[in-house]
Amino acid sequence: MSPEQFNTWIRPLQLDSQALANEISLLAPNQFIKSWVSDKFMSRIVELVAEAGASRETKVVLGVAANSLARHRRVVPEPDFKPVVASPVSTHQSAPTSSPDLIRADRDVDVEGGLKHQHRLNTQFTFQRFVEGKSNQLGLAAARQIAENPGGAYNPLFIYGGVGLGKTHLMHAVGNALIEKNPNAKVLYLHSERFVADMVKALQLNAINDFKRYYRSLDALLIDDIQFFAGKERSQEEFFHTFNALLEGGQQIILTCDRYPREIDGLEERLKSRFGWGLTVAVEPPELETRVAILMKKATQQHLDLPHDAAFFIAQRIRSNVRELEGALKRVIANANFTGRPIDVELVRESLKDLLALQDKQVSIDNIQRVVAEYYKIKVSDLHSKRRSRSVARPRQVAMSLAKELTNHSLPEIGEAFGGRDHTTVLHACRKIKSLQEESADIREDTKNLHRLLTT
Ligand SMILES: Nc1ncnc2c1ncn2[C@@H]1O[C@H](COP(=O)(O)OP(=O)(O)OP(=O)(O)O)[C@@H](O)[C@H]1O
Numbered sequence: 001m002s003p004e005q006f007n008t009w010i011r012p013l014q015l016d017s018q019a020l021a022n023e024i025s026l027l028a029p030n031q032f033i034k035s036w037v038s039d040k041f042m043s044r045i046v047e048l049v050a051e052a053g054a055s056r057e058t059k060v061v062l063g064v065a066a067n068s069l070a071r072h073r074r075v076v077p078e079p080d081f082k083p084v085v086a087s088p089v090s091t092h093q094s095a096p097t098s099s100p101d102l103i104r105a106d107r108d109v110d111v112e113g114g115l116k117h118q119h120r121l122n123t124q125f126t127f128q129r130f131v132e133g134k135s136n137q138l139g140l141a142a143a144r145q146i147a148e149n150p151g152g153a154y155n156p157l158f159i160y161g162g163v164g165l166g167k168t169h170l171m172h173a174v175g176n177a178l179i180e181k182n183p184n185a186k187v188l189y190l191h192s193e194r195f196v197a198d199m200v201k202a203l204q205l206n207a208i209n210d211f212k213r214y215y216r217s218l219d220a221l222l223i224d225d226i227q228f229f230a231g232k233e234r235s236q237e238e239f240f241h242t243f244n245a246l247l248e249g250g251q252q253i254i255l256t257c258d259r260y261p262r263e264i265d266g267l268e269e270r271l272k273s274r275f276g277w278g279l280t281v282a283v284e285p286p287e288l289e290t291r292v293a294i295l296m297k298k299a300t301q302q303h304l305d306l307p308h309d310a311a312f313f314i315a316q317r318i319r320s321n322v323r324e325l326e327g328a329l330k331r332v333i334a335n336a337n338f339t340g341r342p343i344d345v346e347l348v349r350e351s352l353k354d355l356l357a358l359q360d361k362q363v364s365i366d367n368i369q370r371v372v373a374e375y376y377k378i379k380v381s382d383l384h385s386k387r388r389s390r391s392v393a394r395p396r397q398v399a400m401s402l403a404k405e406l407t408n409h410s411l412p413e414i415g416e417a418f419g420g421r422d423h424t425t426v427l428h429a430c431r432k433i434k435s436l437q438e439e440s441a442d443i444r445e446d447t448k449n450l451h452r453l454l455t456t
Pocket residue numbers: 125129130131132133136161162163164165166167168169170258294322323326
């Protein structure tokens with residue numbers, strides 16, 4: 001089972017403390033997870049329970065937590081916490097919007113003292129413009145469900161994955177769909193740093209109660225890159241209360257992050273655990289076919305004729321993420337406009353010459369991780385994860401030692417790029433691989449192949 005699968009389906013299960021004797025009762029946070037686990041993993045769970053030495057009579061049952069929020073609230077009392085019940089329809093004034101079509105500045109709310117929140121959804125980030133692939137399938141399915149049924153079973157939705165892979169796009173797509181269905185829906189998108197900055201300002205202006213009231217009146221709160229909450233205790237505290245109030249009110253929360261919640265250092269345990277109450281999904285770097293499909297779609301949106309072989313050429317060379325793919329396409333289009341030539345492989349090659357030359361010279365850590373993951377048939381996220389099984393740990397060490405050898409990054413930088421590991425771990429990996437190269441023909445062969453793949 002991959003770590004993503006484990007995180008999505010197994011980790012959210014809880015042991016029901018009120019189960020009968022001779023019964024192991026597992027509670028899924030929602031029906032979706034329950035039926036998936038029941039279909040795909042139940043027989044294995046039963047086997048494992050038997051292997052673990054349970055008596056023959058022990059039954060394993062799977063249920064849905066009746067009210068996970070209520071159960072958790074009993075465990076973590078919050079004496080000073082009074083949720084404000086939100087009205088489904090906004091009572092705030094709509095500010096006239098003068099923005100062009102890109103940004104929807106739905107409402108500006110002046111909180112006492114001049115604190116100003118802008119509600120920003122990028123109207124280009126819609127479901128129609130999002131290309132489905134294996135790498136984002138689950139995230140997309142969950143986002144679509146939420147757009148249909150906000151505040152339902154998948155609350156919060158936690159989307160995690162590397163940069164430029166469509167997390168923000170998916171989140172906005174839900175927001176845009178909610179507003180399309182109900183123009184009065186009070187949706188707020190913001191980056192976590194903005195949440196922190198607004199909160200600090202509210203504190204300075206003595207307007208923290210307005211701040212709280214405002215956040216708790218939302219129908220949907222979309223917060224991007226919540227890894228920036230790490231180490232900011234007061235913001236976490238405030239967010240924790242806001243989060244609970246929204247969940248209790250049945251309002252939808254969507255969060256994105258560059259890593260799995262449990263792996264965010266400097267984030268309170270209670271927040272980490274709460275983030276997993278709904279559905280946690282990973283987005284992975286897109287495969288070649290999806291990269292081609294994304295390029296074709298972006299071209300069609302701009303009424304451009306992009307031949308398939310030209311799209312293929314770009315997709316084969318630009319592999320790291322969708323943002324870079326878009327950047328490459330923009331260059332090609334600019335060049336085509338400038339020279340008046342039709343887009344073909346030749347024009348693409350010329351347009352991306354500098355980029356490709358640079359890429360040839362500079363091997364990036366991202367690139368190393370992708371190539372190593374592909375080579376060993378594991379996921380890039382395995383390289384970031386905390387898993388220690390040999391099948392993952394050895395490729396990780398190989399990737400770290402290649403990063404040391406082929407890039408100019410320092411040991412701490414390399415450690416950071418591998419799921420926030422310490423520089424001593426990187427050092428150990430380099431030494432280990434060096435000694436293994438002397439002992440093992442397999443490792444010698446692997447590193448030689450990888451070297452060639454990365455540098456030629
Ligand atoms: N599957 C997809 N189909 C179409 N466009 C996509 C897809 N995935 C990503 N994009 C586009 O790639 C760009 C980067 O995506 P986005 O900003 O959502 O990434 P992200 O995962 O939030 O990255 P970051 O962590 O850096 O914020 C956007 O322009 C987005 O529209």
